[in-house]
Amino acid sequence: MSDTKAVNKALFDYLLWLGDNSLILGHRLSEWCGHGPILEEDIAITNIALDLIGLSRLYYTYAGELEGKGRSEDDLAYLRDVMDFKNSILAEQLNGDFANTIMRQFLFTAFSYHLQNAMLTSTNEQLRAIAEKAIKETTYHLRHCSDWIIRLGDGTEESHKRVQDAVDNLWMLTDDLFEPMESDKLLIAEKIAPEMGAIRKQWDATIKQVLDEATIKTPEPSYMMKSGRKGIHTEHLGFLLAEMQFMQRAYPGAKW
């Protein structure tokens, strides 16, 4: 017999992790609004940002219900402090140039895609429903980023260099995507959440396939930063939250 309370707490933490990943990356992408390299890409990035923010709302709403303390999606997004955020450090990184943004997006989206795919068979009905909804959009996002990586990597000398630099710089943050928490074991035992090992293998294959086609070298294993889920973040997240949470902090309870 498993302890329902412990499982629910583990699931709550898991949902926050999923929601934070989606919200923080979505917010980062939204910073491109009006600054895209070309109009079509400006629109594409902001479309993806909207999908991600929409997805975070689903996770937060469910997390709030599960917690049963009456916290809404907005409370979870706007009224938690930086150390309470569980997102991967990859998601919070600065946009940098377009190659960096699209590489960050590609590394993350390939991860989301395989994770959501595995969650289609979760024993948790709500998680399954969210995955079923999200994966259709994630598939489009993955194609979009892959296209760019290949086009830029296999492009000019300058674009190739920028894409290679981007993956070299971001690589040390990629293990953090897969970093489990002790409490995940409860969810894996109940087949609510998938094991990370299989997802890691699929991710490795997708990344390699696209980078190869883009004539980009997959970086060698090296030092990896892994702390996002524990709430230990890079300096960038605090600044992001300061802007994102400003309205609710300055005018608590403000509504549209």
Added chain:
Amino acid sequence: MATKEQILDYLQEVFDPEVPVLSVVDLGIVRKIEIDAEGTHITITPTYTGCPAMNVIEEDIRAKMKEKGISSFDIKTILSPAWTTDWISEEGKQKLKDYGIAPPEKSSPDKGLLSNHAKVLKCPRCGSMNTEMKSFFGSTACKSLYVCNDCKEPFDYFKCL
């Protein structure tokens, strides 16, 4: 008390704010209408998770029900089964075309996972097949941007989901 058919008729008068020729019924987001002793229960499903129109649509349904004198009703949102463009009615597809938006093709699992291959589409304005995709992501989450190489007009394609 209004019947299911009447409620459906009322919902035909609620339009998607982003594609104002399609009603929420044409769009296939009304999944269920139930009427029992407690009132009318309407179940809807979102098109895209981040679609900003969903809140407006819910508000508009509320306003329409009130306008029609339906006082006890609730609106429930479900995620599963996930919305697909296949649920857009034939009538809806025709309305899209008349409005200048190329309707979605049948949602086959679209080609390879890792690469976009644009579909060959017919220009909704002049009927030419000599068209090309300019951007997979268009003016709203549900559309892609195309241009017709013959009549030179850009047009939206309601992409498959």
